[in-house]
Amino acid sequence: MSSNPRRASLLLLFAGLLAGALAGGARAADHAVVLMYHHVDRDTPSSTSVTPETFERHLDYLEEQDFTVWPLVRVLRHLDRGESLPEKTVALTFDDAYESVYTEAFPRLRRRGWPFTVFVSTDYIDKGHGGYLGWDQLRELAAEEGVDLGNHTRSHPHLVRRRDGEDESAWRERVRGEIRGARERLAAEAGEPVPVFAYPYGEYDREVRAIVEGLDLYGVGQQSGPVGAGSDLRAAPRFPVATPYADLDDLGPKLRSRPLPVTVLAPEDRVLAPEAQRPELRLRLEEGPYRAGALACYASGQGRMERTWVDEAEGEVAVRPRESLRPGRTKYNCTAPSAEESGIFYWFSYLWIKPRPDGSWYQE
Known part of the structure; x- marks a missing residue:
């Protein structure tokens, strides 16, 4: 393959990471794996759930295999600045702020002292929908060292969809309002959220991504893959984890994966x-x-x-x-x-x- 500036910059980055690792006596990396969970529950849909026992096995595996667990925002900031990460870095995230995050995941993660991020759709909390956390629980989580709350819009809509009769200007303002409104509610009830936005349903297009960038937020989707130095940090990949893909034979190779450098x-x-x-x-x-x-x-x-x-x-x-x-x-x-x-x-x-x-x- 012929050389070009992008390839040259990637090679320089790899060389710099290797040199830093050798000088520091520890191995460094330019990538991490972000896992996305929803429910940690036996009685919720298997397509969006893992059982508490399965979740415990995942945590055991991360510890036994010497993974380093970092907050998601720290991973993204390091990659954004071109800074190296520890080898085998993983970030744990939970979408939608379901009650089992508090009752099942939180105690297990707190015992290990591991950070995690919960993405909240604030209307669900304000309306007291069953199965979701309440503001008191979210405040308790936010007060815990290493636990971050992130933006998941107010009402969890399909952002790429335009409503009947809605012009482009009105659509953009509605999307901005969903994101800004969630940030305001989170800030008022539980403190300023981290500057990371999780796309509802993992759906985005160029225009939605541009709105997220214009609001100076990192973005994370639901497309699979590790996140690396060449990833789009306004739409970073995560590996969804649920019962059909929760076996360690499936999860293990994902945790060890590397970003495929493509344009x-x-x-x-x-x-x-x-x-x-x-x-x-x-x-x-x-x-x-x-x-x-x-x-x-x-x-x-x-x-x-x-x-x-x-x-x-x-x-x-x-x-x-x-x-x-x-x-x-x-x-x-x-x-x-x-x-x-x-x-x-x-x-x-x-x-x-x-x-x-x-x-x-x-x-x-």
């Missing part, structure tokens, strides 16, 4: 037209210690995708699913094995959002 060449946005069938994702693979020729991509719910080298010398590749995408959210997950370490994979994920054939939006 997205096409498309320009991730929200599909209703008539879209098999959308193509075109990537340029940047240089790194992985086996580019062994790149494999998978569409959620379908399996392995078609892969075509557009310009192998430049690392340009196109991937396409074998079947039409259904309405809803679909991830393309691409991995390539390390060229240096057995069992280590480099990982990148891209999220598509597709309405129904008639243009209406799917229900959750």
Whole structure:
């Protein structure tokens, strides 16, 4: 592959991290893994839950495998500043502020002295919806060393969707109001939240991302993968953890994964037209210690995708699913094995959002 300024900067960063690690006598890294949980409960939907026993096994594994647990905002700030992280760094996050975060996750994490972040949709707390934390519990969490509260909008809407009759100006103001309103409620009730925004449902497009950036916030999605020096910190990846993907045989390789350095060449946005069938994702693979020729991509719910080298010398590749995408959210997950370490994979994920054939939006 030919060199370019982006690749050169990545190589310089790798070299600097290695030099710092050797000088300091400890290994450093330019990446971390962020895990996203919802419920820690036996009686909630398996698609968004892990049992308390499974969660305990995850924590045991992190400790036994010598992972370093950092607050999410600290991870993002270090990456933003080009500063190294400890090797095998992980951040723990919980979306929606469900009651089991307080009753099940918090005691287990407090015993270990580990930090975590809870993303709160404040209208659910204000309205006293069942199954969610109350303000007293959130204040108790926020007062604990290492526990951060983050912004998850006021009402947890699908931000990419425009309402009937809503022009672009009104839509932008509504999205800003969702984010600003949640920050104001959190600040008033439990103290200033950390400057990290979690996209409801993991959904965003270029314009939503630009609003988050304009509000000077980091952003985190629900597309899979580790976060690294080359990641978009306004839409950083996290690995969702729930019963279908909670086994350590599944979670372990994710915790050891590395960011796959890529540039997205096409498309320009991730929200599909209703008539879209098999959308193509075109990537340029940047240089790194992985086996580019062994790149494999998978569409959620379908399996392995078609892969075509557009310009192998430049690392340009196109991937396409074998079947039409259904309405809803679909991830393309691409991995390539390390060229240096057995069992280590480099990982990148891209999220598509597709309405129904008639243009209406799917229900959750």
